[in-house]
Amino acid sequence: MNSYFIKRILYLIPTLIGASILIFFLYSLIPGDYVDTDPNLTAERKAELKELYGLDQPVITRYFTWVGNLFQGDLGYSLQFQRPVTEVLGNYIWSSFFVALASLIITWFLAIIIGVISATRHYSLFDSTVTFLVFAAMATPSFFLGLIMIKFFAVDLGWFPAGGMITTGSNFTGLEYFKDLAEHMILPVLVLVMLSVGGLTRYFRTNMLEVVRQDFVRTARAKGLKERVVIFKHAFRNAMLPAITLFAFELPALFSGAIITEQIFNWPGIGAIYMQAFTVRDYPLLMGFTMFIAVLTVISNLIADLLYGVADPRVRLK
Amino acid sequence: MEETTVQTEHMAKYRKSNLWKQVFRRLVKNKMAMTGLGFLIFIFVFCMIGPFFSPYANGGVDAININQPPSAEHWLGTDALGRDVLTRLMEAGRISLTVGLGAMVMSVFIGTLLGVLAGFYQGIVDQIIMRTADVLMTIPGLPLLFIMAAVMSEWKVPAENRLYIVMVMLSIVGWSGLARLVRSQILSLREREYMHATESLGLRDRRKLFVHLLPNIVPLLIVVGTLSVGGAILSESVLSYFGLGVVPPTASWGNMINAANSLIDFQNRPWLWIPPGVAIFLTVISINLLGDGLRDAIDPKMKSR
Numbered sequence: 001m002n003s004y005f006i007k008r009i010l011y012l013i014p015t016l017i018g019a020s021i022l023i024f025f026l027y028s029l030i031p032g033d034y035v036d037t038d039p040n041l042t043a044e045r046k047a048e049l050k051e052l053y054g055l056d057q058p059v060i061t062r063y064f065t066w067v068g069n070l071f072q073g074d075l076g077y078s079l080q081f082q083r084p085v086t087e088v089l090g091n092y093i094w095s096s097f098f099v100a101l102a103s104l105i106i107t108w109f110l111a112i113i114i115g116v117i118s119a120t121r122h123y124s125l126f127d128s129t130v131t132f133l134v135f136a137a138m139a140t141p142s143f144f145l146g147l148i149m150i151k152f153f154a155v156d157l158g159w160f161p162a163g164g165m166i167t168t169g170s171n172f173t174g175l176e177y178f179k180d181l182a183e184h185m186i187l188p189v190l191v192l193v194m195l196s197v198g199g200l201t202r203y204f205r206t207n208m209l210e211v212v213r214q215d216f217v218r219t220a221r222a223k224g225l226k227e228r229v230v231i232f233k234h235a236f237r238n239a240m241l242p243a244i245t246l247f248a249f250e251l252p253a254l255f256s257g258a259i260i261t262e263q264i265f266n267w268p269g270i271g272a273i274y275m276q277a278f279t280v281r282d283y284p285l286l287m288g289f290t291m292f293i294a295v296l297t298v299i300s301n302l303i304a305d306l307l308y309g310v311a312d313p314r315v316r317l318k
Numbered sequence: 319m320e321e322t323t324v325q326t327e328h329m330a331k332y333r334k335s336n337l338w339k340q341v342f343r344r345l346v347k348n349k350m351a352m353t354g355l356g357f358l359i360f361i362f363v364f365c366m367i368g369p370f371f372s373p374y375a376n377g378g379v380d381a382i383n384i385n386q387p388p389s390a391e392h393w394l395g396t397d398a399l400g401r402d403v404l405t406r407l408m409e410a411g412r413i414s415l416t417v418g419l420g421a422m423v424m425s426v427f428i429g430t431l432l433g434v435l436a437g438f439y440q441g442i443v444d445q446i447i448m449r450t451a452d453v454l455m456t457i458p459g460l461p462l463l464f465i466m467a468a469v470m471s472e473w474k475v476p477a478e479n480r481l482y483i484v485m486v487m488l489s490i491v492g493w494s495g496l497a498r499l500v501r502s503q504i505l506s507l508r509e510r511e512y513m514h515a516t517e518s519l520g521l522r523d524r525r526k527l528f529v530h531l532l533p534n535i536v537p538l539l540i541v542v543g544t545l546s547v548g549g550a551i552l553s554e555s556v557l558s559y560f561g562l563g564v565v566p567p568t569a570s571w572g573n574m575i576n577a578a579n580s581l582i583d584f585q586n587r588p589w590l591w592i593p594p595g596v597a598i599f600l601t602v603i604s605i606n607l608l609g610d611g612l613r614d615a616i617d618p619k620m621k622s623r
Contacts (some may be wrong), residue, residue, distance in 0.1 A: 016601035017368060018453035026465045031473070135610075139548065141555045141605035147578050155585050252458075259460055260556065275560075286461075294456045 007152030008305065012298050019294040020070070024063050027283050030146050074287030083146040085274075085288035089270065096164060096257035096269030099185060103192035104250060110197050115204025119212065122230055130201065146191050146264035149221070153187060160187050163266035188265045192258060203246065207239040214238075233275050248304035344615035351611020357604040370423030372405040383584070388589050395589040397577070407593050410569035414551055414598070417488070417564070419548035422490035425496060426543045430535070433500025436510070438527060448501065451494035459491050460598050463553065466490065477568050484563045488550050496542055503535050521556035536615040544609035548602040549618065555598050571598045 045220040057065075069076065073087035118130040154162035213236050214221065220230045257271030266272070269316050270289065343352055386396040395403050432451075436444040454462075466487045475483055507513060508531070516526050551571075557563030558572025566573055574594040583591065603618045 015447060015452050015456060017447060018454045022453055023457065026469070030468045031464065103585050135606055136599075139599050139606055141552050141559075141572075141595065141598050142577075143556060143559050144575060144598065147575070147584070147591065148595070150582065151588065183385075244519075256458060263560075274461065278468070286465075290457060290461055293458055293461075297456050297458075 001232055002179055005306070009041045010304055012302065015298055016295065018300075020067055020291060023287055023290050023294065024066060025059070027287050028059050028062070029223070029284075036063030061073040070291065075292065078277075078284065078288075080277060088273070088285060089289060089292065091095040091215065092257055092268065092270045092273050093257075094266065096271060098252055098261065099188055099192065099269065100254045100258065101264075101266065102185065103189045103196070104254065106189065107200060108192050108247075110193070111200035111204055112240075114197075116208055116231070116236060117144045118201070119208035130205070134198040134202045137194055140195070142191070142258075142260045143264055145194060146261055147189075149187050149191055160184075161297045163264075164267050165231050184250070184267075188258075188261050188267055191261055191265075200246075203280070204239065204243070207242060208235065210237045211235045240313050242308075245304040245308045248300045248307055250302070251300035252293055254291045255296060320513060341612075341615045345611055348611040348614065350607045351615075353583055353600065353605030354604040354611065357600060358608060361411065361601055362415065365408045365415060369405055369412075372402065372408070387587075395587070397590055403589060403593065406569050407571075407597060409410050409596060409598060410571050410574050411567060411601075413481055413564055413570040414554060414572070415601070417484050417554045417570070418547045418551035420482070420485040421488035421492065421554070424485060425492035425546060425550075426539055429493040429496030430539060431502050433497035434504055434531065434535075436497065436533070437504025438503040438523075445454045447497065451497050454491070454494045455567065458552075460556070462491055463487055463557060464560075464562060467557060471562070477565050480564050480568065480569070486552055486558060487557075488553055491553075492546060492550065496546075499538065499542065500535055504531060504536060507534055530554075541613040541616060544612055545606060548605035548609070549588070551598060551602055551605075563565060563598040571595075 017163065044261075075089070076081070076087050078088045080212050081088050114130055118127045119125050152260070153159050166182065171268035212231075216314050217230060217235050220234045221227075225234075245246050255270070257269045257274065259274055261267070262269045262271035274286065274289060278288075388395045397403055397406070397407040431476055435446040437580045470483045470487065473483075488530070513530065518531055521530075554563055554570065555572030555575070558565075558570045559575050561573070561576065564570040575591045577587070577590040
């Protein structure tokens, strides 16, 4: 176990180095930079600024400076916000986090319930409907779903605000503020839930179906246990095991922001900031954030593997 | 010797046709998959042949009839340049379907090639290929696509050729998952007895690969390939919607939805952006139903139930 753990951690190093190289050189491939996009600057001022931001250095030197700073927890300096990238991330990441967390909780809750019921009533009308809806959810482009929701619920029915995080020009406090925030959150969260609940339901349903056919479930039934006990105490727990892995995989999504959904709903989260930084060529912000997500992905993969070994001793870690 | 090879080849052919016949029989029984297939054929005919029957083909601009709601002449209305939306929908479909299929072919080709190489030769080749795949999978797909799109936008590719760029981008992002799958298949296949037999018979690598290993992963490729067309169409629509994929005047389903970015079109002219969205939805759901049916038909063991 211990040697496995060490091996896995060592294994992260080349992956992260590879990711940092790929990220840095991809961004340095994009022609034009922050200074070039501003048409109001004179040639001398441009040269001055480029020197200040280190844009006149060769790519290799810039890469090593960047990686060196990463090790000190310095993700760079956002050109657009004129603040350190870590500070910008800190400012915007939480609004993304709450939307992601709310949709994650609702998605898992719904997916577990629907998946289990669907599996226990295999081939019933409920099951077929669920299967169809799952396919529908996986075939809808996220931005289109967002647009349809805004058109229907915000424009036509006027039930919810069309976008943003709080009503513009309002200065609510306390409970009022919270209510306003919640109203703005409903549609984006709904879209995110609709998009992800399908795949997850399918996953739980498949797992549950697999477990229900196993011998120990038959034994439990043969012992004369109530069906509810068989399903929830014996089958359900085993079907949940692989979900632990999946849960760890969801970790990066909590912080990465939903680029498309945030863009459509004008939600001031990290995804929307990412798109904005993209238009003005704010590379330090883009690179810092992409690297941050890459690190999170790698760590969550590791956590997934380790947790699975802890939860299910039948899986031997080599 | 000559005769035996002919004979084995004959037998192989016989067995193969039999397998596909079985698959076909199972597939026909699957109502969901057949509905999907039917829809797909309809969409294909609609997009490929439809424009020939339209009086408004080839982007006919009509300054008098701009922004008309759906009517008898224009079933889905007209856009800001007076172009018939239904015709544009068909023409956009050609592009979106082509991108989806092209991206699938390319990523299946790259993924299979690299996966087979990694699984078959192992060692350093395997290490290089799989570590590259790992790195690609560490970076979120959408930002990666956006970056590539920005780089490639600077190449000043003419609008009508942008779809090939999009195909290349999607296959660069798409190959890694398939390569992993193929590699693991090859790794398990090479431990089978018949592969040990090819070893002791002293067959050449090329023969082992093309005659004994590749045919065994074809079913997997067909299923994954079918399903990935849907994914590619979705990704293309996202890119084109954000103006980073296929760009006007060439229409694609994604960039038609772009009309929704104008507030007036979004609120008052839903015929401009809802039909392409519905078209994407129907196409992708049909592809997924067919792919799922194919998986069940090809290998009942893989059945998702």
